[in-house]
Amino acid sequence: MTTALAAADPGSPATPHRPAGGVDMRTAMSSxxxxxxxxxxxxxxGSPVGMAVQSFSSVSLDPPLICFCPAHTSTTWPRIRAAGRFAVNILGHDQQEVCRRFAMPGADRFAGVDWTPGASGAPLVAGALATVECALEAVLDGGDHAIALGRVTELDVHREGEPLVFFRRGYGRVRR
Known part of the structure; x- marks a missing residue:
């Protein structure tokens, strides 16, 4: 099934979230x-701050850049942005509960979570498959989200393992 986004016509029943074909953006993207x-x-x-994301990607090898896309409604993103340096902790399939805690608004996200400061000072979460430390390079507008570009300053792979993935609005794993 394919759908086309409706034109910006105030009389149209379609919206950017629900294109003309009737499938909403979240449903389509959950595939x-x-x-x-x-x-x-x-x-x-010196307080740690953090949030869970599923919109993370490598952007460039030269220079080494990554991106992630925090919602404009996030109360955590402005605190990370102000820090200017951050770490991306790539989670393993066995870290679902840690991810859930970091996704909950108002939660004490670091309670019971072991971490050590990285070279940038940013928290590196114990058990992560890999970490990528970055300096904030730029922030671009991305509709209802920001597009944060980070210049990679440190990289490490901590362990082998299956990654934690998000698919059809639920957590899962990839087996090799």
Missing amino acids: FCTGVALITALEPD
């Missing part, structure tokens, strides 16, 4: 499997 990561940073007072 795409994504990895899950935690974006973490340290605030000026």
Whole structure:
């Protein structure tokens, strides 16, 4: 089934979230499997801050750049943005509960979560498959989300394992 986005006609029953064909954007995009990561940073007072994302990607090898896309409604994103440096913690399939905690608004996200400061000071979550430390390079407008570009400063693979993935609005794993 294919759908076309409706023109910006105020009289049209279609919206950007529900194109003319009737399938909404979330339903269509849930057919795409994504990895899950935690974006973490340290605030000026030394407190860790972090959030779960599924919109994370490598952008460029030269220079080394990554991106993630936080919602404009996020209360955590402005704190990470202000830090200017952050870490991407790529989660393993066995870290679903950690991911859920970091996805809950108002939760004490670091309670019971072991972490160590990386070279940038950003929290590196114990058990992550890999970590990517970055300096914030640019922030672009992406509709109801921002597009945060990070310049990679440090990389590490901590362990082998299956990644935690998000598919059809639920967590899963990829087996090789």
